Amino acid sequence: MNHFIDIQGAEMVFASRKGRFHALRDIHLQVEQGEFVTLIGHSGCGKSTLLNLIAGLTQPTAGVLLCDNREIAAPGPERAVVFQNHSLLPWLTCFDNVLLAVERVFAATESRAQLKARTEAALQLVGMGHALHKRPHEISGGMKQRVGIARALAMEPKVLLMDEPFGALDALTRARLQDELLKIVARTRSTVVMVTHDVDEAVLLSDRIVMMTNGPAATIGQVLTVDIPRPRNRVALAEDPLYVHCRKEVLDFLYTRQGHVETLTA
């Protein structure tokens, strides 16, 4: 059986000056095309490490990662990453930041005008059409994150990888961007793997929530399927019994079953 992303027995051991650190052990995870999967766990549980493995930014110590039946050997534009701290290049305008990505993917096949149209369309999609020629320092944190998402989406990636994309934002901005992300993903039918530490965010956005045990040597503790029909509305969901149940499941995993290790290591 073919899965879009297929992780088979991935292990990650970091060799540092202080010695070896076993970050991830025995990770098995399959993601289907068009699925929205979140990775959740306490800080230091290796969820970002797992995302970097899927991105190809780091190579696993053991095990195999496949994307669309090909081994993930290096990073590439078909697996776009939205970084935690936006990572826009401060010397380029929003437009040029996105254009850099668009050029890389489409310059070989499309005209200059088409590339520009793509760039503008991507920025329009995230509601940043008004700030095309602003530099990152001239716009707010939420806007920077939107441009980061636009840059990733503009590459038309097979998979969108997001590393706590809304972690640094205030609650209201985060909620608005989550709603926008839901709409965008519904429109583009993207496959998304997202790292988060926010239970509500995970339940609201995901088809499946992958809950990770505490590190060191973290692994997948439980996978929860969120069967809430789409489109989802955060206000209506607040009292939805299924939503409350999913939320309770995740909280139970994080604080009842994985909570004690956190107190030991803290």
Place this chain on the structure above:
Amino acid sequence: MVSAVFHHPAASPRPEGSIERLNDTPAIKEAMPPAAALTRAAPAALRPARDWSVLWLTVLPPVLGLALLVGIWGLATAGSGSSIPTPAATFAAAVKLFADPFYSNGPNDQGIGWNVLYSLQRVAIGFGLAAAVGIPLGFIVGRFDFIGRMVSPLISLLKPVSPLAWLPIGLLVFKSANPAAIWTIFICSIWPMVVNTAVGVQRVPVDYLNVARVLNLSEWKVITRILFPAVLPYMLTGVRLSVGTAWLVIVAAEMLTGGVGIGFWVWDEWNNLNVQHIIIAIFVIGIVGLALEQLLMAIARRFSWED
């Protein structure tokens, strides 16, 4: 303020609960002159006051500092029999000197303008060569850890060496004064550029390089779009320090090598016991150094970016 002016209460009644209503309390309205008069009067009343304070803070302190320096100098030389000339005498000599800065009576008697230009030419050549070698070297040292470890002890060893210690080596190799002076500038001004460029390369945020990896950019794009802009502010700091060093070194080097140049001119005037000219030369050297520094700061500001 502006909204209160444009929305005169009689002309535009606004709905209840408008936020701008807060500005329009009756007391303020009544105290205001008619709208047209206010728009004209307000900038006129406000702007000069602000300009004065700016002038006060930016121009006055430097002028005061300079006046203090001249004052101390005047007091120190006021007594009769002082071998250092008074400010007034120096100023008179300067007026005479700058009346004809570009005369030329043979190689050993040229106007101060020529001397400064010759010195600047040496600095430009020596510094230019240093930049051409030092900046690429800095990139290599910063990018490749092994080379960095190899070169950094050498830099630490050579950097603190006095410029004049290099001069005999230059004379030995080039058998001529002018290339030896340029060589001295080269070797002394190269280090800040190597070190700062290398530090800049090492401090390129990993996030930017990860972006490059995810986008799978070509090596050329990585250099032009990510490495170079990220390193540029560090590099320009190095360039600025280097130019300062080069200008410091040229005066000392020219005193020893001779020829036309501001350093040699100082030594020549010392041999003539013309102390007024030496003091003028000190000011000229300072002003030229200041100008070089300001020029490069302006360039650095042009190319800096905010995170």
